[in-house]
Amino acid sequence: MKIIVIGATGRVGANVVAKLAQNSNDEIYAGARKPEKIPAADNVTPFKLDLNDKMDDIKEGLPEADAIIFTAGSGGRDLLKVDLHGAVKVMQAAEEKEINRFVMLSSKGSLSPDEFADSPLENYLIAKYYADQWLIHNTDLDYTILQPTALVEKTGSGKVTLGAYSTNENSIDNVADVLIGLVENHAGIKEVIEMSTGNEPIPEAINELN
Template identity: 35%
Template sequence: MKIAIAGGHGQIARRLGRLLTARGDRVIGLIRNPAHNEDLVADGVQPVVCDLEAASCDEVADALSGCDAVVFAAGAGPGSGAARKHTVDHQAAVLLTEAALQTGIRRYVMVSTRGAGSPPPAHADEVWAAYVHAKTAADEHLMAQDLDWTVLRPAALTDDPGTGAVRITAERSVGEVTRDDVARVLVALLDTAATAGLVLEVAQGSDPVTGAVAHAASHRTGAAGRG
C-alpha cells in the first residue's frame, strides 16, 4: 500500500511513517520545510515538499499521485496563534480532502482531537477554542464527503513509551494516550476497512490495539458512524 501522511514531520506522523515502512508499505510525507527531508529519509519515508497553507488543489493532487490512502496528521503546533489553527487544522485538512477526491483516493484517516465535535468549554482560552473549532469544521467537512473516512480523536497526548493497549469508544475520550499508541491505532485503522464512516475516541486502556480497533469496527452505532 502507498500512503501519504500530511504533516509528515509531526510527532505522530513520524511514528506512523516508521511503523508503515518497517512492514513494507510505501510512505510519502508531505512537509512544508525542506530542512526536514533528511529526517524523513532516515525514517524510510519519501519526503515531498508541499505547503498545505499555500499549495493549490492540483499541486496537492499531484503529490498524492498513486497513493491508496491519506492520513491527515498536520497541525499548526504549539505556540501558533488562532489564525493558523484555521489555515492548518481546518483549511489544510479540507484541501487534502479535495485533493483526495480529485485523485480518486477513497481512504482518508483524520487525526482530530479530544473535544472536537462539541463547543469548547466556556473557560477555554482563545487559541484552544480556535483549535477545537478548526478541528470540528475539518471533521465535519470530511464526514460530508463520499470517501471512506475515519476520524480519530485522541485524548491528551503524551510522549511516554507506548503500551500497545488502548480504549476506543464513540464517547468523548478522557485521560491520556501516548503518541506511540496513537500511531499504532492509525496503522490498525488503515488495515481495517470496516472502520470507514466511524468517529472514534482513543485513550490509554487495557485492550490490545488491534483488538480494540476490530471491536470498534464490529459495533457500529448511529453515534459512531454514518450507518
C-alpha cells in the same frame, strides 16, 4: 499498500512513518513542508506538501495511493489556514485523485461545540470542528475520525480504549499504532472514534470496530 502520511515531520506523523517503514509490504509517501527532515528508509518516499498552497498544487503533489493518514497541524500558529483550510484542501485533492480512504487525526471533543468555551484549546477545537464536519458532510471519502485525549510523549502501552474515554491521555506511540491499524484493517469506516489509554490490546480493539 500505498499510504500517504500528511504532516510526516510532526510528533504523530513522524511516529507513524517510522512504524510504517518497518513493514516492507507498505509503500509510504511522507508529505511535509520540509521533506528533507524525513529520515531515509527503503520504502519511504518524502515529498513536499505545503498546506498553504492552492488545492490544485496540493493535488498535483499528491502521489497515487490507497489511503491518506492526516496528522498535520500548525501547533496553534495558523489554525484557519492549516488545521482547517489546509485539511479541507487535502480532502478535495484526495477526492479528485480518487484516494478514497482518509483517516483524520482529530481531538477529543472536536464535534462538541457547546463545550469549546470551557477549553483552553477553544480556537483549535473550532478549527478541527469545521474540518471534521467538512469531511463527514461534504465529501464521499471513506473517512475515519480519531478523537484521542491529550497526547503525551511516553512509551506506548499497546493497550487502549476505543469508542469511549477511560483516561485523560494517550501516548503518541499508541495513537500512531491505532492510525496505522485503522488503515491496514479497513476499520472504523464512516465512524468517529474516541480514544484513550486503556486495557485492551490495540489489534483486538481495532478488530471490534469491523
